[in-house]
Amino acid sequence: METDFKRIYNFIPSKREDINYGTLCIKGWKGLRYVKHNSRLKRPLIKDEKGNFKEADWDTAVYTAISSLMEILGKYGPDSLAFQASAKCTNEENYLMQKLARQVFHTNNVDHCARSCHASTIEGLITSFGSGAMTTSIRDIDNAELYFVIGSNTTEQHPVIGSRIINNRMKGKTLIVADPRKIKLAEMADIYLRHYPGTDLALLNSMAYVIIDKKLYDREFIEKRTENFEEFSRIIENYDPDVASRITGVEPEYIERAAVLYATKKSITFYAMGITQHTQGTENVQAIANLALLTGNVGRSGTGVAPLRGHNNVQGSSDMGALCDFLPGYRRVYDENGRKIFEEAWNCELPAKPGLSLTEMFEYALEGKIKAMYIMGENPVLSEPESEKIIKSLENLEFLAVQDIFMTETAEYADVIFPSQSFAEKLGTFTNTERRIQLIKPFLNPPGEAKSDWEIIQMIANSAGYSWNYNDASQIMDEISRLVPQYSSVNYKCLEMTGGLQWPVRECHGTEILHAERFTRGSGRFNPSEWKKPIEFWDQEYPFILTTGRVYYQFHTGVMTRKVYLLEREAPEPYVEINPEDAKNMGIKNNENIRIETRHGELCVKARITDMVPRGILFMPFHYIESPANAVTNSNLDPRAKIPELKVTGARIGRCQ
Amino acid sequence: MIYFLNEKNLPDYINNLLKKYRVYGTKRIGNDVIFDYLDNGNEFYDGRSILSPKNMIIPSWKNLNEHDNEKETIIFGIRSCDLLGFQIMESVLKLDIEYNMKRSLMHFANFICSEPCIYGFCTTFGGPKLNDSGAQFLRYRDGYIVEIRDNVFQSNLMTNASEEMVKYLEGYNEHFSELMAPLNTEDIEKKMSWNDDLWNELAKKCISCGACNYSCPTCFCFDINEGENERIMEWDSCIMEGFTRMAGGANSRPDLSSRLRQRFMHKLSYHYLTYGIHLCSGCGRCYETCPVKIDIRDVIRRYNP
Numbered sequence: 001m002e003t004d005f006k007r008i009y010n011f012i013p014s015k016r017e018d019i020n021y022g023t024l025c026i027k028g029w030k031g032l033r034y035v036k037h038n039s040r041l042k043r044p045l046i047k048d049e050k051g052n053f054k055e056a057d058w059d060t061a062v063y064t065a066i067s068s069l070m071e072i073l074g075k076y077g078p079d080s081l082a083f084q085a086s087a088k089c090t091n092e093e094n095y096l097m098q099k100l101a102r103q104v105f106h107t108n109n110v111d112h113c114a115r116s117c118h119a120s121t122i123e124g125l126i127t128s129f130g131s132g133a134m135t136t137s138i139r140d141i142d143n144a145e146l147y148f149v150i151g152s153n154t155t156e157q158h159p160v161i162g163s164r165i166i167n168n169r170m171k172g173k174t175l176i177v178a179d180p181r182k183i184k185l186a187e188m189a190d191i192y193l194r195h196y197p198g199t200d201l202a203l204l205n206s207m208a209y210v211i212i213d214k215k216l217y218d219r220e221f222i223e224k225r226t227e228n229f230e231e232f233s234r235i236i237e238n239y240d241p242d243v244a245s246r247i248t249g250v251e252p253e254y255i256e257r258a259a260v261l262y263a264t265k266k267s268i269t270f271y272a273m274g275i276t277q278h279t280q281g282t283e284n285v286q287a288i289a290n291l292a293l294l295t296g297n298v299g300r301s302g303t304g305v306a307p308l309r310g311h312n313n314v315q316g317s318s319d320m321g322a323l324c325d326f327l328p329g330y331r332r333v334y335d336e337n338g339r340k341i342f343e344e345a346w347n348c349e350l351p352a353k354p355g356l357s358l359t360e361m362f363e364y365a366l367e368g369k370i371k372a373m374y375i376m377g378e379n380p381v382l383s384e385p386e387s388e389k390i391i392k393s394l395e396n397l398e399f400l401a402v403q404d405i406f407m408t409e410t411a412e413y414a415d416v417i418f419p420s421q422s423f424a425e426k427l428g429t430f431t432n433t434e435r436r437i438q439l440i441k442p443f444l445n446p447p448g449e450a451k452s453d454w455e456i457i458q459m460i461a462n463s464a465g466y467s468w469n470y471n472d473a474s475q476i477m478d479e480i481s482r483l484v485p486q487y488s489s490v491n492y493k494c495l496e497m498t499g500g501l502q503w504p505v506r507e508c509h510g511t512e513i514l515h516a517e518r519f520t521r522g523s524g525r526f527n528p529s530e531w532k533k534p535i536e537f538w539d540q541e542y543p544f545i546l547t548t549g550r551v552y553y554q555f556h557t558g559v560m561t562r563k564v565y566l567l568e569r570e571a572p573e574p575y576v577e578i579n580p581e582d583a584k585n586m587g588i589k590n591n592e593n594i595r596i597e598t599r600h601g602e603l604c605v606k607a608r609i610t611d612m613v614p615r616g617i618l619f620m621p622f623h624y625i626e627s628p629a630n631a632v633t634n635s636n637l638d639p640r641a642k643i644p645e646l647k648v649t650g651a652r653i654g655r656c657q
Numbered sequence: 658m659i660y661f662l663n664e665k666n667l668p669d670y671i672n673n674l675l676k677k678y679r680v681y682g683t684k685r686i687g688n689d690v691i692f693d694y695l696d697n698g699n700e701f702y703d704g705r706s707i708l709s710p711k712n713m714i715i716p717s718w719k720n721l722n723e724h725d726n727e728k729e730t731i732i733f734g735i736r737s738c739d740l741l742g743f744q745i746m747e748s749v750l751k752l753d754i755e756y757n758m759k760r761s762l763m764h765f766a767n768f769i770c771s772e773p774c775i776y777g778f779c780t781t782f783g784g785p786k787l788n789d790s791g792a793q794f795l796r797y798r799d800g801y802i803v804e805i806r807d808n809v810f811q812s813n814l815m816t817n818a819s820e821e822m823v824k825y826l827e828g829y830n831e832h833f834s835e836l837m838a839p840l841n842t843e844d845i846e847k848k849m850s851w852n853d854d855l856w857n858e859l860a861k862k863c864i865s866c867g868a869c870n871y872s873c874p875t876c877f878c879f880d881i882n883e884g885e886n887e888r889i890m891e892w893d894s895c896i897m898e899g900f901t902r903m904a905g906g907a908n909s910r911p912d913l914s915s916r917l918r919q920r921f922m923h924k925l926s927y928h929y930l931t932y933g934i935h936l937c938s939g940c941g942r943c944y945e946t947c948p949v950k951i952d953i954r955d956v957i958r959r960y961n962p
């Protein structure tokens with residue numbers, strides 16, 4: 001980053017070998033301009049009786065917020081409040097946000113968008129390995145011999161990692177891609193498995209079947225380092241490739257060939273939302289872990305399981321316990337010993353009952369059981385399923401506070417809005433997808449009176465009568481390093497010296513590969529499950545499956561990227577992808593507006609005819625307020641991880657007027 | 658005139674320049690070398706920057722409603738390939754008033770590389786010693802041989818160069834070509850083929866990041882958009898689908914392979930046919946920053962093995 005008299009000049013790819021080796025994606029080159037956008041919020045806003053926002057000073061805004069929150073706390077009790085942290089904020093800010101919810105307001109109702117993307121990863125990998133994170137590192141990708149990519153459009157969503165895979169493929173290494181959409185990587189894959197949405201578990205189980213059947217598993221590894229193999233092999237018996245083929249639509253030979261290659265090479269599995277956003281999300285993740293355990297493809301160089309995180313800090317915000325069921329460091333809220341550590345540190349009593357997950361918060365608000373919400377840096381109106389419900393639940397609240405850098409679709413419903421600082425203006429740490437804790441430093445002046453999110457939270461806590469006195473973010477990290485084992489001994493000095501460390505950290509040394517000698521939970525556990533048909537699937541009434549995703553040029557709900565002209569030019573409007581034959585049968589022309597109807601809502605959107613999608617499947621990006629895909633997606637939850645099944649919604653097509 | 662400057666005197670030499678001018682020079686942050694305004698001579702670091710300083714004339718992003726107070730500026734430490742990039746861009750930009758105004762306020766001091774970089778092939782296009790520069794610095798023993806054409810670079814910290822130094826400087830390109838063999842670009846503008854399967858092959862890999870354009874010292878395309886209280890000028894990229902998309906959706910280069918073809922044909926053929934000079938200075942940055950390692954040298958070699 002070069003700056004000229006405090007004016008942004010340029011974003012430059014750092015040549016650091018270990019992460020992006022001198023490259024950036026288009027969002028890196030262009031997408032960060034939003035920090036200088038002149039619609040940044042500059043002063044706190046309070047909504048008056050007529051519903052108009054009026055600028056206010058900080059004291060008045062904080063006072064308004066805290067008096068409403070306290071009143072509601074007194075009237076309805078702690079569980080009538082809900083807090084949303086953010087994967088785009090720093091570790092320190094997320095830590096304070098959950099501390100605010102738990103210490104000041106005595107509730108576990110704190111959650112963030114990891115719920116909608118990787119809650120199943122946390123649950124799935126913790127129960128399998130003991131740590132809900134990528135087991136290997138970005139640099140180590142080059143050491144693998146095979147890349148198994150399932151449910152991740154890596155070149156578009158994680159281009160820096162995607163291009164590593166491309167480069168290795170070009171060097172002759174093996175690539176297996178499983179995805180209903182024919183993504184870029186699929187075109188260069190050795191084996192492309194085009195399974196139906198929502199059948200991942202059957203596919204993965206069947207691969208395990210082949211590996212056991214052909215005796216390609218790593219017997220020594222299983223004996224020494226894993227448990228529950230017998231039960232696993234019993235359940236897997238039901239998934240011979242012929243059976244799985246009928247479920248998944250993939251030829252049995254393909255399943256076999258993929259399984260054999262996976263088992264006989266050093267393999268890394270990459271996955272993202274295509275695996276996690278299902279009612280069986282946790283089971284999907286566990287099935288990936290099972291394959292790794294079965295073949296010893298974890299814990300050594302060139303192997304592993306790699307969940308790919310979308311936001312800069314999903315890993316960190318989860319580590320910080322900004323989750324309704326976990327305290328910082330992944331201690332379950334119902335675990336007494338875990339609670340005790342924080343009760344002592346924070347000098348308070350902590351609730352043992354898990355709080356409400358993100359999706360539940362809104363449902364409860366709709367039912368009137370949640371009365372007040374405090375949202376930091378999130379835009380649930382666009383990012384959560386069934387947006388109409390979200391809007392209604394926000395309207396239903398007695399009080400809503402939002403902290404953001406821009407006016408968002410969600411902030412419109414707030415009573416108080418606090419202007420916060422972007423990454424360019426504050427000090428703090430982010431933890432990236434490979435568990436690397438990195439220091440960010442301010443290089444711009446904040447616009448107007450914007451404050452960093454942690455400062456705002458501290459003001460709220462202190463006006464509630466607490467006496468937090470963090471002078472800067474580094475002091476929050478000092479507290480984190482005392483309480484969160486993965487971050488123990490982390491401090492800004494050593495982060496600066498080393499340029500970032502992968503947790504767990506011991507005396508200023510990071511860990512490149514997890515589970516090397518032993519698994520975090522002791523032994524690796526096989527967690528087998530039966531495939532279940534998604535709650536919505538093809539049927540008479542809804543003959544299509546609608547699945548959602550992203551486009552390369554936009555990020556999340558577009559609050560940031562849609563303000564960059566060039567990115568917006570590349571992907572200016574929403575669309576729905578439909579297979580050419582389906583289009584022909586229904587007489588749909590390219591770019592024609594069609595109506596997508598589901599059990600949850602309907603919307604009109606331009607059809608894009610492409611064989612990227614197979615017959616019977618529709619694909620829609622979710623970034624756009626004009627046609628918010630999440631207005632029509634279903635919010636059926638994974639019962640354990642509480643993640644909504646955004647990837648499989650029954651749909652039909654109608655005409656637009 | 659040719660002089661010698663002891664490296665001990667380099668910081669003071671820069672400090673003297675700073676008394677009268679803004680100096681935009683190379684400095685080091687961690688292991689990365691970037692261009693930035695220097696506050697004092699000690700900040701200068703003799704190394705090739707990750708990006709060329711082309712944002713001095715084509716800003717990567719700028720609100721045109723906000724006016725800078727333009728000042729005479731010295732670009733200090735630019736490598737020959739980047740400077741050649743400015744000279745090549747001039748073939749097109751010289752018709753632009755704004756460009757001429759900015760250019761007239763800029764003085765270049767380029768540092769000739771003392772050894773070949775990994776990806777560059779500047780010898781192909783007449784580098785690394787150039788015939789036209791304000792001042793050229795060439796590493797020599799405990800200092801630099803300095804060839805000065807622009808008087809702002811005169812200084813009494815320099816001594817006259819010895820005959821040996823003059824000879825060394827004059828024979829430098831020949832010597833350098835032995836270390837970095839020039840590629841053969843003869844007739845490449847005619848040999849390149851529109852229907853080559855190469856373009857499809859490249860399109861399979863390319864992830865449309867735009868890095869090859871943004872990092873290129875000779876790419877000058879930009880776009881202007883208007884919004885509330887702002888007119889934003891920013892770097893554009895011919896790799897992007899929207900680059901040639903017209904209102905109504907028609908697109909003359911609808912697929913990635915046609916866009917990659919355009920990029921390489923413009924660089925190595927069209928520009929030469931129009932202006933008699935290739936739109937490439939041989940810096941190798943497009944390869945260096947390309948996440949999937951698409952190599953312009955391979956494209957040249959394909960037609961001239």
Ligand code: SF4
Pocket residue numbers: 742869872873874875876924936937938939940941942943944953
């Ligand atoms: S085309 Fe590539 S090698 Fe040539 S000047 Fe541009 S970046 Fe450098």
Ligand code: SF4
Pocket residue numbers: 862863864865866867868869870896943946947948949950951
């Ligand atoms: S740098 Fe490489 S991947 Fe990026 S647009 Fe250029 S050719 Fe494509």
